Amino acid sequence: MLLEKIKTPGLSHLSYLIGSGGEAAVVDPRRDCEIYVEKARSQGLRITYVFETHRNEDLVSGAPVLAAMTGAKVLHGPNPAGAVAYADTARDGDRFGIGQLRIEAIETPGHTDDHLAFAIHDTAYPQGAVGVFTGDALFVGDVGRTDFYPDRKREVAGMLWDSLHRILALGDQAIVYPAHGAGSVCGSGMAEREFSTVGHERRNNPRLQFESREAFVDFKVAENHYQPPYFRLMERLNLEGGEAVPRVMAPEPMTLAALKACGADHVIDVREPMAYASGHLPGSMCLPVGMIPAFAGWFIGEGDSIALVGSDTGQLHGAAEHLSRIALDNIVGGYTGMVPAAAAGTAMSATPMIGTEEVSRRLEGNADNWTLLDVRSIDERKEAAIDGSLHIYAGELAPRWRELDPARHYTLMCASGMRATVAAGWLQSRGFTNIDVYLGSMGAWSASKN
Template identity: 55%
Template sequence: MFVEKIKTEGLAHLSWLIGDGTEAAVIDPRRDCAVYAEMAHRRGCRITHIFETHRNEDLVSGAPDLAAITGARVHHGPDDKLDVTYAETVREGDHFTFGGLTLCVMETPGHTDDSLSFAIYDKAFGENAVGVFTGDTLFVGDVGRTDFYPDRARNVAGDLFDSLQKICALGDQAIIYPAHGAGSVCGNNMADRDFNTIGYERQTNPMLRMNDRDAFIDTKLIEHHDQPPYFRLMEEINLEGGPRLEEPTVPPAFGPKAWQDAAGDATILDVRGVAAYLGAHLPGAIALPDDMIPAFAGWFLDPLDAILLVANDADQASCASRHLARIGFDGVKGFLTPSITGWAAMSGAFQSMPVVDVPEVARRLDEAPDDWTLLDVRGKDELAEERIDGAQHIYVGEIAEKMRELDPQRRYTVMCKSGARSTIAASMLRRQDFKQVDVFMGSMSAWKAAGYPVHS
């Protein structure tokens, strides 16, 4: 028997290849799915089954593509309101055998109505479950979010409590294999470990330690989770499967002339680091460092957008294109690797973004100029913990929608925790002709390090 993890950085998505003998299965494959067939080939196995723990909201499922590559059957959980056209429905108690390994289906609703977990048994090691693939029901350090059914909020939170009890009944020895790790938008408090035992989770996971069902429900009801607009796109795509993804995802390189011809109405994403963007960037470009694409691209982009990338090199452009494809944005037309000095020498337009430090922000707050606003773009949970008096709040993901509430004639200093998210938000403002915008570098971290007061 073997269990292999495939981790997708950025999304913090975990998928799994399992098997024994010559047969294998995949749990929750990502869209760029050739990796699973390659891993199975190295193991001397063929993939015969693909299992989905639920219909994903945060990424495009690779199940239909992987099925086309391997001929494997896809299995999904029951839901009277959903019809996942590329999958067969499995239910509680269904089981599948791969050599000496048996996989048993468990219905574990709560995060979504169709959520499944899969207990695995190895006949060479007794009758107890050796592990369980928990999807988004149970994570290491946290449990699944239950905010996708607001009209049934209390009921689905109760469903999750019951599902967790079912999983725990497998025994403390069973290893938990979740669908996400730390950094995922699917939970708030995940530990920076990708697997654990049920026994250790029972001791350390605050939500598993809650034995009172009503208290558990009340706790879930007051949680806050962001829902980027692209979640709806993922839910739609993952009913019928997205367009076949061609791998590897390498966009064409453009020279300056081809770039200018292609730009038109395209959305320009500058996927270089924050410092590079601040120093010099192309007019109208959105700052979105490649490692931040999974968290924030879905807030700003439309699936029909034509996208051009500004990148340090071809590898970075390919990485950015792959991140975008995993969340359903296939419109990357090409990339440019500009030498800004060379670009300027060819009369190419460029801009820079001014930055300010702690003393300057403190001075402005003290003088309280009538035409200036400190704009805090951190999340609501962060804001509840600590804030700077006098700052206005708009979450970075909502800046495109809510900037209409702002006066473009005012001066804005944008802050977050360190300066990265504030650079993204500032670039969005500049793109919409907010001309007096700068970035508070260091932001809240620098403010506290300098000893200035914060409030909760």
């Protein structure tokens, strides 16, 4: 008997392979899904079912691809928005056998209308569920967001409350298997660990401590979440079925001349922020590999062509994997020669860094034609903000950069300087020339006040 978690870094997506008696099922597979077949076959298992807990917004489902590879049956919840083209509909109480295991569908709407949880029962030990795949309804330390139906805010928040209590009714012994871990855009308060039980969550999860349904609904309605434009692309593909993707490799190598002549819609520098700041190709934007899942979908549109710049092929390969999982994979090539290019005298741009002393001097002196631009989330800003700063979330600079004056001097800040460098790179790629970054940002500012 097997239950294995497969984690997708960056997206903090958790999928699962479960098997018994020569059969196996996959829960919430990602787009690059050879890994499930390889792991199943290594254990002598044949994948017969694919269970989807909901229509994902933050990644392309691999369910249709995996079904084509294995002949497995895909099960998805009832979807008022339209039938999922590649799946059969599972409804409350439906049961599916996998060897000694029985998987039972539980309708748990709220995060999405089609959301299902799947309870795991061991038929040899029938007293209570062994575990439950909770999807995006219940996380470790948090619960799902409910902002995808803005015209029905209170209704869907109330639905999530009801759904959570259906999961809690499975009993404290049940192990919780969520679809995301800490760092996912699908929740903001998840614990760093990825293991828990229903009983532990009942006692410790802050979102399960509300005394009434009404108080829970009030809290959820007041939450602040961001929805990158690529969510709409994910929703569409996860109804229609995304195309298969071959095993992702590093992009085709490019010379500097080829890079300059390729005409890509975006030249994305995936090196670390300080490397980008010290010297980058004019017109390129900063998007470090580890930040691609969170921010690529804000700045890159469906079908946009992409050229990557990295320190080595490993960085380029990692960037290509992240982009593929969110269907932004029109990559024309990759370049890794920044150091030789600089040594050969290639023109470079830089992003100056300034410290707390200079920021304070500018604030106190009411510096002319200068704005301190805070690109943190609204929740971070509510906790602490620097008086006199302007707020635009980093991702929202993609549609809102035209609200800013290219002739004005902007200092970008966030919590540490990472997102600020991404934001600065975007503005520089849009033609802003008088840009710098507050190194250390809010962390350095707070430290200076202690």
